[in-house]
Amino acid sequence: MTDIRPEAVGVTIEGVSLSFGTTQVLKGVSLTIEPGEFFTFLGPSGSGKSTLLRAIAGFGPVPGGRILIGGDDVTHLAPWHRNVGMVFQSYALWPHMTVRKNVAFGLEERKIPARDIRGRVDAALSLIGLLDLADRRPSQLSGGQQQRVALARTIVVEPRVLLLDEPLSNLDANLRIQMRREILELQRKLKLTTIFVTHDQEEANTTSDRIALLNDGVIQQVGSPMELYDNPANRFVADFLGTANLIDGRVEKGQDKITFQADDGTLIPLNGTGVEAGPGTAMFRPQDLTIRKPGEDADDGAVLPGRVQHREFLGSLIRYAIRVGDNVILVDDSHQAGRPVFDVGDDVALRLSVGQVRILAG
Amino acid sequence: MNSFSRSQWGAGGLALLIGLFLFVFLIVPVVKVVYVAFQDPNTGALTLINFVDFFNTSLFRESFLNSIYVAGGAVLLASLISIPLAYFTTRFNFGGAVLIQTLGIVPLIMPPFVGAVAMLLLFGENGSVNLLIDEWFGFTIPFMEGLNGVILVEAIHYFPFILINLSAALLNIDSAMEESAQNLGASGTRLFRRIVFPLAMPGYVAGASLVFLKVFDDLGTPLLLNINNMLAPQAYLRISSIGISDPMGYVISVILVVFSLFSLWVSFLALKNKDYATVQKGGGGLMKRDLRPWEKIGCYAVIILILLMVLSPHIGLALLSFGTVWSYSVLPDAYTFAHYGNVFRTATQYISNTLLYAGLAALIDVVLGTAIAYIVWRTGLIGRKWLDYIAMGAVAVPGVVLGIGYLRTFVEFNVPIIDKPLSSWWVIIVIALVIRRLPYALRACMAGLQQVSIMLEEAAENLGATKTRTVRRIVVPLMSGGIMAGFIISFATASVELSATIMLVSAESDAPLAYGIYEFMQSAAGRGPGAALGIVAVLIVGIATYISHRVIKRREKELAPGVAVAAQGV
Numbered sequence: 001m002t003d004i005r006p007e008a009v010g011v012t013i014e015g016v017s018l019s020f021g022t023t024q025v026l027k028g029v030s031l032t033i034e035p036g037e038f039f040t041f042l043g044p045s046g047s048g049k050s051t052l053l054r055a056i057a058g059f060g061p062v063p064g065g066r067i068l069i070g071g072d073d074v075t076h077l078a079p080w081h082r083n084v085g086m087v088f089q090s091y092a093l094w095p096h097m098t099v100r101k102n103v104a105f106g107l108e109e110r111k112i113p114a115r116d117i118r119g120r121v122d123a124a125l126s127l128i129g130l131l132d133l134a135d136r137r138p139s140q141l142s143g144g145q146q147q148r149v150a151l152a153r154t155i156v157v158e159p160r161v162l163l164l165d166e167p168l169s170n171l172d173a174n175l176r177i178q179m180r181r182e183i184l185e186l187q188r189k190l191k192l193t194t195i196f197v198t199h200d201q202e203e204a205n206t207t208s209d210r211i212a213l214l215n216d217g218v219i220q221q222v223g224s225p226m227e228l229y230d231n232p233a234n235r236f237v238a239d240f241l242g243t244a245n246l247i248d249g250r251v252e253k254g255q256d257k258i259t260f261q262a263d264d265g266t267l268i269p270l271n272g273t274g275v276e277a278g279p280g281t282a283m284f285r286p287q288d289l290t291i292r293k294p295g296e297d298a299d300d301g302a303v304l305p306g307r308v309q310h311r312e313f314l315g316s317l318i319r320y321a322i323r324v325g326d327n328v329i330l331v332d333d334s335h336q337a338g339r340p341v342f343d344v345g346d347d348v349a350l351r352l353s354v355g356q357v358r359i360l361a362g
Numbered sequence: 363m364n365s366f367s368r369s370q371w372g373a374g375g376l377a378l379l380i381g382l383f384l385f386v387f388l389i390v391p392v393v394k395v396v397y398v399a400f401q402d403p404n405t406g407a408l409t410l411i412n413f414v415d416f417f418n419t420s421l422f423r424e425s426f427l428n429s430i431y432v433a434g435g436a437v438l439l440a441s442l443i444s445i446p447l448a449y450f451t452t453r454f455n456f457g458g459a460v461l462i463q464t465l466g467i468v469p470l471i472m473p474p475f476v477g478a479v480a481m482l483l484l485f486g487e488n489g490s491v492n493l494l495i496d497e498w499f500g501f502t503i504p505f506m507e508g509l510n511g512v513i514l515v516e517a518i519h520y521f522p523f524i525l526i527n528l529s530a531a532l533l534n535i536d537s538a539m540e541e542s543a544q545n546l547g548a549s550g551t552r553l554f555r556r557i558v559f560p561l562a563m564p565g566y567v568a569g570a571s572l573v574f575l576k577v578f579d580d581l582g583t584p585l586l587l588n589i590n591n592m593l594a595p596q597a598y599l600r601i602s603s604i605g606i607s608d609p610m611g612y613v614i615s616v617i618l619v620v621f622s623l624f625s626l627w628v629s630f631l632a633l634k635n636k637d638y639a640t641v642q643k644g645g646g647g648l649m650k651r652d653l654r655p656w657e658k659i660g661c662y663a664v665i666i667l668i669l670l671m672v673l674s675p676h677i678g679l680a681l682l683s684f685g686t687v688w689s690y691s692v693l694p695d696a697y698t699f700a701h702y703g704n705v706f707r708t709a710t711q712y713i714s715n716t717l718l719y720a721g722l723a724a725l726i727d728v729v730l731g732t733a734i735a736y737i738v739w740r741t742g743l744i745g746r747k748w749l750d751y752i753a754m755g756a757v758a759v760p761g762v763v764l765g766i767g768y769l770r771t772f773v774e775f776n777v778p779i780i781d782k783p784l785s786s787w788w789v790i791i792v793i794a795l796v797i798r799r800l801p802y803a804l805r806a807c808m809a810g811l812q813q814v815s816i817m818l819e820e821a822a823e824n825l826g827a828t829k830t831r832t833v834r835r836i837v838v839p840l841m842s843g844g845i846m847a848g849f850i851i852s853f854a855t856a857s858v859e860l861s862a863t864i865m866l867v868s869a870e871s872d873a874p875l876a877y878g879i880y881e882f883m884q885s886a887a888g889r890g891p892g893a894a895l896g897i898v899a900v901l902i903v904g905i906a907t908y909i910s911h912r913v914i915k916r917r918e919k920e921l922a923p924g925v926a927v928a929a930q931g932v
Contacts, residue, residue: 081547094561109547
């Protein structure tokens with residue numbers, strides 16, 4: 001088969017701003033996406049992630065700032081001159097064309113000789129495993145098959161960058177997991193720089209080399225999925241990725257130890273290197289705490305006395321909401337049959353190892 | 363017997379009654395017409411001789427070709443009017459959209475034949491426009507010459523069918539359809555030719571074939587313009603002058619039905635399996651762009667020109683109804699209310715007859731429509747779909763054909779007590795209107811019922827309401843928007859129907875508005891009062907349309923939250 005293996009290029013976004021009427025959707029976004037990277041724009045709806053992706057493809061108003069693809073400034077280039085492949089959320093397969101015609105379209109627009117088109121379409125269709133459905137209409141395909149055709153239609157033209165706009169959101173849960181693996185596998189095979197837009201953190205975590213988390217038109221943090229989860233830059237990142245306990249207070253530096261004093265007086269010792277004194281927010285995950293009866297041993301770390309306010313059984317774990325001072329702290333306790341369970345109203349002691357607490361600038 | 367099967371029996375009986383009504387007043391007359399067309403007038407044996415005679419007569423051959431020419435020409439002209447309008451509204455951010463939407467409704471509130479005479483005075487050889495052109499440029503344009511006049515009048519009247527269908531098709535195209543093509547390298551005219559145009563095509567073809575059907579069947583406009591060498595006028599003239607035994611009227615009827623079926627088939631094919639409603643969640647219509655100032659001026663110029671043309675029958679009719687003498691001059695010599703006075707002294711029976719006939723017909727239509735909709739969607743009766751198909755089949759029966767069928771079928775049926783044939787009793791006009799307008803009312807009622815979730819009915823039954831009471835207390839109130847819309851559409855169109863009624867009016871005192879206008883317009887002296895009567899008709903239809911619009915909007919608002927929640931559960 002014909003190799004679909006374009007030279008991977010990077011994408012640079014420099015101070016991109018964009019408004020719809022008086023609403024500013026992107027506020028000075030800057031990013032560098034490396035050649036061959038699987039990069040994700042993650043964020044809640046309205047964060048500007050799709051707008052940014054569409055700006056890279058050339059759709060929507062011309063943004064302020066610059067967009068470079070493989071070093072070329074494409075900011076003012078028409079969409080049809082950019083050679084970036086985009087897979088639309090709705091797939092946007094043309095209902096009046098067969099699968100084969102849909103896939104051949106981009107090659108025809110590029111004035112590829114007809115004899116070459118057939119081979120390349122066949123190659124792309126076998127790559128996604130749908131060669132035998134080439135003469136069907138899109139309406140005769142399942143959602144997953146339509147998704148694959150949309151992918152084939154895009155990669156067959158050997159775009160310099162692959163853009164995926166929430167491509168999995170119209171699929172059911174099982175298919176979504178399967179398709180995201182297939183997309184990742186394809187991306188690795190083609191070594192194609194890929195930008196993926198999603199609001200689903202699991203999708204982002206499982207596929208991405210790096211994630212840019214957007215909120216309100218501003219990039220909150222860029223990094224690998226684990227970096228973002230373990231070292232969130234701010235409250236928004238901490239809260240958006242997983243569940244976080246966030247307690248407001250201030251960092252106090254004594255002679256030999258550093259502590260975090262919450263606004264309600266609760267003290268949490270820190271092993272802080274590189275932590276500045278002053279107001280801030282302490283962040284730790286529910287799985288960073290262990291829950292015990294009061295008075296049981298506590299070697300290092302902090303012991304926070306509290307009372308069970310609420311309990312949810314989630315199968316592999318039990319999530320407790322514990323009232324500690326003025327705060328409610330979520331604690332995950334892994335569950336096995338026969339293991340003791342605390343009831344609402346029980347007094348408990350929470351143990352928090354000092355190394356797990358992150359201080360977010362407040 | 364439990365109450366469930368009792369309600370099934372009730373529905374079955376109702377279905378049988380409706381079926382019987384449709385059989386007697388739709389199927390039998392049409393079959394009769396077809397049968398007579400294939401019957402030797404002397405021996406009564408089946409034969410093709412009538413068709414041979416038809417095509418051997420040069421007048422009929424000419425009429426046949428003229429009808430096709432006029433219908434085709436009207437489709438072409440209507441396309442020229444509606445394509446730019448549809449394009450402007452769907453592609454550009456453009457303030458004229460409201461104007462264009464109005465354009466789409468205005469012609470429909472006046473039947474084409476009403477404005478035909480006024481169009482002669484505006485665009486005829488010695489009409490206002492040609493007088494001006496002659497004065498300024500020294501030549502005239504034969505807008506209304508012969509068949510041109512029919513084409514112009516019909517196109518101006520029927521172009522909204524194309525405009526509405528084409529606009530809907532264009533609006534239903536998801537912007538992602540276009541963007542994905544751009545993303546793959548297509549732009550400009552290629553993008554339009556390969557993506558936008560094919561996706562909008564089914565809507566266009568559906569609209570265009572409807573226009574063809576309507577124009578091909580239309581009787582009033584050619585009659586008013588005194589064009590007799592077309593099929594529908596020939597059928598009417600043969601039957602009304604030679605009599606109901608002349609086979610040519612029946613042959614023409616068969617041809618009209620065949621072409622109607624053909625047009626409907628084309629429209630059906632265009633839309634079948636091409637549910638191109640491609641808008642998905644989050645997707646909008648086609649991308650719109652802003653117009654540059656000079657483009658905006660151009661757009662408005664085109665729209666105002668078309669608006670003037672579309673409104674010209676109304677303007678002409680108003681001038682005619684207020685004018686004293688209007689001949690060989692750009693505008694009438696003087697203005698007067700005399701024609702209205704004349705109409706209200708002598709012609710009020712036309713108006714009251716119309717209100718009675720159209721009102722009755724619309725009422726019966728919505729009762730039938732509601733019943734059929736309920737039977738089709740909510741019962742398991744065998745063959746229930748056929749009620750729907752047969753009722754909708756009335757669309758394919760031209761008014762002339764139904765009129766001829768009634769004359770032929772019911773002339774032998776004597777109504778007791780009043781002792782005259784059913785075919786010359788005024789009730790037959792109402793029945794003809796019921797059959798002609800049933801498809802419109804039925805579609806509106808079906809749409810109304812589809813909005814009512816079956817869960818709302820189940821909730822009522824769960825709380826102890828019987829089927830009958832559920833229909834009365836839950837279903838009918840919830841679909842009242844659709845029922846109301848069906849009533850008004852039936853009423854408005856029935857009140858200006860001419861082609862079937864013109865054949866069935868047996869006494870002046872039984873005649874409706876449309877017939878009265880036709881009678882008045884026959885003489886030069888009657889044009890003023892005829893126009894005044896036309897304005898009355900326009901007002902009746904216009905007011906009815908406006909009220910329906912208001913009622914539907916209000917119902918939508920009232921029911922919106924409840925219906926939306928219920929619809930999610932379906």
